[in-house]
Amino acid sequence: MRASLGSLDNMTSDGGVLGSYRRAGQASAAAANVESAHLSAPDAKSAAFFDVDNTIMRGSSLFHIALGLARRNYFSASEIAGFAVKQVKFVMTGSEDLEDMASATEAGLSFIEGRSVDELVALGEEIFDEILIDKLIPGTLALAQAHLDAGQQVWLVTATPVELATLIASRLGLTGALGTVSEVKDGIYTGHLDGAPLHGLAKAEAIRALAQSEGFDLAACSAYSDSSNDIPMLSSVGNPVAVNPDSTLRDHARENQWPIRDFRKREQFKQFVIPAVSGVGGYAAGVGAGLVLGYLIGRSRRR
Numbered sequence: 001m002r003a004s005l006g007s008l009d010n011m012t013s014d015g016g017v018l019g020s021y022r023r024a025g026q027a028s029a030a031a032a033n034v035e036s037a038h039l040s041a042p043d044a045k046s047a048a049f050f051d052v053d054n055t056i057m058r059g060s061s062l063f064h065i066a067l068g069l070a071r072r073n074y075f076s077a078s079e080i081a082g083f084a085v086k087q088v089k090f091v092m093t094g095s096e097d098l099e100d101m102a103s104a105t106e107a108g109l110s111f112i113e114g115r116s117v118d119e120l121v122a123l124g125e126e127i128f129d130e131i132l133i134d135k136l137i138p139g140t141l142a143l144a145q146a147h148l149d150a151g152q153q154v155w156l157v158t159a160t161p162v163e164l165a166t167l168i169a170s171r172l173g174l175t176g177a178l179g180t181v182s183e184v185k186d187g188i189y190t191g192h193l194d195g196a197p198l199h200g201l202a203k204a205e206a207i208r209a210l211a212q213s214e215g216f217d218l219a220a221c222s223a224y225s226d227s228s229n230d231i232p233m234l235s236s237v238g239n240p241v242a243v244n245p246d247s248t249l250r251d252h253a254r255e256n257q258w259p260i261r262d263f264r265k266r267e268q269f270k271q272f273v274i275p276a277v278s279g280v281g282g283y284a285a286g287v288g289a290g291l292v293l294g295y296l297i298g299r300s301r302r303r
Contacts, residue, residue: 045217047175048147049207049233050140051225052158052168055243057135061168062160064135068127113191117163117184124167132168139263140243143224144174153214157206157223157233159199178206204232224261228252 053060069075112120147154153175158165162179169177181194196202211218219238223230228248234240242253242260253260 044215046220046222047153047155047211047214047216048144048222049155049157049178049224049237050144050174051203051227051230051233051243052156052160052165054226055137055224056140056144056156056168056172057132057137059135061132061135061158062164064131065124065127065160065164068131069123072123072126074123112161112182112189115189117187117189120189121163121167124164125171128167128171133171136172137244137263139261140224141172143241143243143261144172147222148173155210157198157203159197178203178210200229201232203230204236207233207236225249234258 050056057064144154155175156165156169156177156179158177158179160168160179162177162181165177165179169175178198180198183190183192183194198206207221207223208218210216211221218236221237222239222241223234223237224241224243225234226242226244226246226249228246231249231252234242240253240256240258242249242258244262244264245253245260250260252258
């Protein structure tokens, strides 16, 4: 059951759900690389924030990356099976409970435990050129470019691990990315998160934290997303835009007179294509894990 904003307000900021979201947002903002941003954006008071999955690109970015890693034998079927089983409750119920979210996402990230950050980023570069570049949505990229042309910073905001999100932002020529922060020691992933997944309210907290550190006027900022889970993020800025919206977000946008931009084509969104479903968009790691397991099982059967 989705927690309401009212129930969240009744929880303490130190140990409750809202505190966990805030910690995740602050960790994401702290991990953001802002050094180059100061050199490229003359408009220092405003910025644009873009969700990734089904906003910037079709489907789940983490699923596409996980599939590319599987093709490179980055992990074995037995490794995936160990954490894919943990996704069943999450995938089947679409639970919005924060503990379920953290458990599902940590399980999904466990495949990188003990791996080098540099190794994953290098493979991510290859996978971007091989898979992700063909999933990009030109219409949304044009919106992002318009903000860059206006001298504004443009940030991706996603539950995808921050290293991979930053890679995508870099390849697209954007300012940077706010993503889920994984614990790293000596350049090696521990398999745990630094806070909660960057999902829902955590995205709004990350934007607020970045705005505070960079001096953005949120009333002058813009945000773009396809998912009703990102209503807190969209509501945190003065210029929210629903892009390829789910039905709940479309209704909310109409009620609040938010602009709606839809770049979808039927052939690009067939029902059998794995989407970043709004109810589980923050848990792409878990979904991707199960799907990659299916890929590996299918591959083994074909041998």
